[in-house]
Amino acid sequence: xILRKNSFKKLQESMRISxxxxxxxELLKEYGHSVVDDEGHIFEYTEQDIYxxxxxxxxxxxxx
Numbered sequence: 001x002i003l004r005k006n007s008f009k010k011l012q013e014s015m016r017i018s019x020x021x022x023x024x025x026e027l028l029k030e031y032g033h034s035v036v037d038d039e040g041h042i043f044e045y046t047e048q049d050i051y052x053x054x055x056x057x058x059x060x061x062x063x064x
Contacts, residue, residue, distance in 0.1 A: 001047050003031035023057045
C-alpha cells in the first residue's frame with residue numbers, strides 16, 4: 001500500500017483520531033511511495049504497517 005493523502009484521511013477517520021499537519025506530512029513523505037530494496041525489488045508497506053506507524057506517531061514515538 002502506498003499512503004496517499006486521500007487514503008490517509010480515510011485511515012484517520014476510521015481510527016477516529018486527529019493528527020497534526022506536521023505528522024501527517026512526515027507520514028506521507030515516508031510512506032507515500034514504493035521502496036526499492038538492495039536487490040532491486042519493489043517493496044510496498046502493508047496497511048497494517050501504516051496503521052502501526054500512525055499509532056506510534058500519535059503516541060509521540062519516532063516515525064520510520
